Amino acid sequence: MMDQMPTILMLAPFIGAVGLSLLAWRRPAAAMPVVFGALAITVLAAVLTLREVLANGTITYLLSGWDRLPERAAGMAVGIEYKIDAFNALVLVLIPAIALINALYLRTRLAVECAGKEILYAILYLLLVVGLCGMVITNDAFNLYVLLEISSLTSYALIGIGRRRAAHATFNYIMTGTIGASFFLLGVGYLYIQVGTLNIGDIHEALMASSELRELASIKVAAMMIMAGLWLKMGLFPLHGWLPNAYRYAPTATGSLMAPLVTKVMVVVMLRMMVSLFGLDYLFAELNWRPVIVGIACVAILAGSFFALAQRDIRGMLCFLIVAEVGYMVGGAWLGNEAGITGAAYHVLSDACMTFCLFLAVAAIILRTGEHRLSAFRGAFRKMPVAMAAFTVGALSMVGLPPTCGFFSKWYLLIGGVEAGQWHYVACLLISSLVNAVLFFRIFEIALMKVEVEESGSFDVDALPEDPEDRWERVPVGTIVAMIVAATAVLTIGLLNRPIASFIATWIGQAVEVAP
């Protein structure tokens, strides 16, 4: 039973979704219980898998039962397989956990934001989790593409289900997302035509074994296309155009699910491609892209931070902060040293949690006060203590103050930057922390002092809600619990940064060792 855990992890939300379609088509009341149940099982399976990896190292699971060919030393994969190593296992716990906690918030919004379509939303929600987990767990490049498309399609629908303004934003998202996924597919195709297999481990070995292969232009172009596709999907500046509008106009429960997860999973895939498929040696010794990419990341960090400062509505501000965070992770990963990659990987976990925390808190505040601009924070510390506490934790993490996880991830990234001699990256990290500090302390000021806020600047009325009846008298219990859990996670991951980081380092170490 234990060794079937990875499949159970993938199948639980899957069966939940399919079961809803089969048995509960006309019963909207069934939506939430099934979502909770399926995600709870998934989290459990993920935790058990993590325990297994902690105890026994990397797990490989062969689907369809095909053994590797006895031919070469390690054999070649005939079918598709899962590979769960240190970093994967952590991310696999993160994804369903966030989805589950978000479901507590979702419960209060489902009937309002998606009247008549609850079952559809729940099905899409569960299948998004399946897609994200599947991307992380697989060891086959084409399978990754298929699951990438599942996450993409479900996310298009989850955003498009929203109101009128979401229509155009979703269309743009579809265009950009398809270009990204197709670039990824093309890159995999270029690899395939030169190597002949789709299994990530086998491709890596083939690349390691033959230096003529590594020198081919088509492999370089393959790497370029794969990276470009992933950057489009994760919203690296200047390819981020779709992101702010898509997350702003989505139904709020979608926003708080997708903002923490989708871009981060794309970063996880990028790290996977870098470490497990191409290999750090090839990317950094033979192709010398580091200066360019770290440069782009720096621009992304600065652009994201300054645009965030310029936003008048809260959710837009958070969206641009996400853009900046993506810059942190891409820059950190492309520093190329162990500290940088560990930092980027750890930042995936920490950013997911703090973004989640912030989005939840902001959603609660907007719904309680009915305003979407900074004026919503007036007097919030007194009116909504729990939400503001969660918001504070998230904000401090964004700025980078201990003991929140944001501090530690910045710390690793800074060390990586210094070690690699990329001083501009270090400078951008520090500047961005300052800008975040300005941003958030301004909000704290409004929240504490009841300062009058200027309502200047263009603002999109259509951007949000709700008519006056759709306001909360009190924040529902479920949402309060969700916020508390999210804030606790931010602190816990921060306090556990040592063990987590060294665990991640084992992954990097293992991957580097495989190369002969």
Place this chain on the structure above:
Amino acid sequence: MIWQLDLILLIFLVITALISLRVRDLLGASMVFGIYSFLICLLWAGMGAVDVAFTEAAVGAGVSTVILVATVYHTRRVTGGHKRASGMKVLSLLLMLVLGGVLLHASGDFPALGDPTSPANDHPVAQYYIEGSYQDTKVPNLVTSVLADYRGYDTLFETVVVFVAGIGILAVIGVPTARMRREEVCGDTAQFGEDSDLIILQTCRLVVPVLQLFALYVIAHGHHSPGGGFQGGVLFGASYILLALSGGLREALRRLSESMSFRLAACGIVIYAGFGLLCMALGSSFLDYAILDSILPGGVAMARSHSMLIVEAGVGFTVTTILFVIYANLATRGKLEGGL
């Protein structure tokens, strides 16, 4: 591979692609796009990719064109006369040139087309598929055996993609209240296609049953000839679309209502995943059909063959119903009344 034919087809492909993008009548553009799909399908058939050609003909040339036309019908037929800021066009052209240069440069070291000793064709795994798959699975159609057995996990998710598309379209434009009404009204006893054109009606009445039989044949015979769950499912779904086009959507809905469609679609996926779970329950890993030889007759290889047939049938269920639902929603803007 007849290189002369290939070259001619390639040239025509580029031409039709350009035409379909230049034409101002959107209905015409969709039609030319259908021609493009057919041509590319011929190209693939010429290269020996018969299953791919079959799927492209059914899905690309058939369904895509129909749903494009349905959307054009509900939006606007003619475009043009708008001058987009030429800055964007210039920037885009520059970008295309750069990208084109990079990609063409990369193609310099590709193995030549059709080389049996290229890394992809010569790879041990590809060899194994060709040499060992009949022994392992008793299925002559290599594409089916790789699709449904060796890479069966991918196919499961491909089916889920189709399912998500159906759910997503319903979620995005479906109108719940109108839908409930429609389901009730469909019980009434209107005459079949009372307001349709006589010739179309009668011809389609003859074609639909044949189409459905053929679809079932394609699914069942997918082990021995080009075909399989997807292609057969698309054909079956197309038969319902044909019914809707000729006799009115109401008629098609009477025979296959929307809630039934989604239930059947879910059934299809349940069959597929259920088989995988069955394998797990019997002690092996997910989708390892070999273990099923304890309940299916004929030995390990035949167990795989039978399982493949059953999961292909599951795929067929899902594809049929979802394609019909996609058409129904797109053709009526989600309200399930009126339509093309």
Place this chain on the structure above:
Amino acid sequence: MELLTLTAQFEWILGKSNYWASTVLLLIGLHAMISKNNLIKKLIGMSIFQTGIILFYVSAGAKHGAQIPIVHYGHDSHESHDKAAHAAEHAADAGQQVAEAAAPAANHAANHAADATHTLGETLYVNPLPHVLMLTAIVVGVATLGLALAMVQKVYAAYGSIEEDEVLDAIADSTADSTVDSTVDRTVKGTPEA
């Protein structure tokens, strides 16, 4: 640098023709997606883009003189390629017939049914793996197209146009006029306007 003869050059071009065509189609589609104003044209461009990529993969698996990937059962299906023979003959041929291989007949599996065990006509089969992948890609493409068309309908319902510039203008108008109350939208949440 050796000068290739005319036929050798032509052979070289033929060996790349599909890949070049795939790149051209890809670029045509991508350009349409980015620069066209009409949403439906963008989607047609998207489909062309995707078929370009599919053409690339299918070309990767093609082999001269190969059979479609359906083995002739009733014979043993052990095929193997004689690599040396192929490499030598390949450069000059276009459309050569079946290539013979010299591998001996291999063992039968124990569970062959009552098939007569013929010795093999060694035939060359097209690589089935790219075909499998592209079946999936086609299906994914049409799924995306369907969803995107639904969004086009929604955009049209919301703004009355499917030209990008008109839609952006409509959005800007509804923003500028901050007293506009989108009451039309408020009545039934989550459903599009009729």
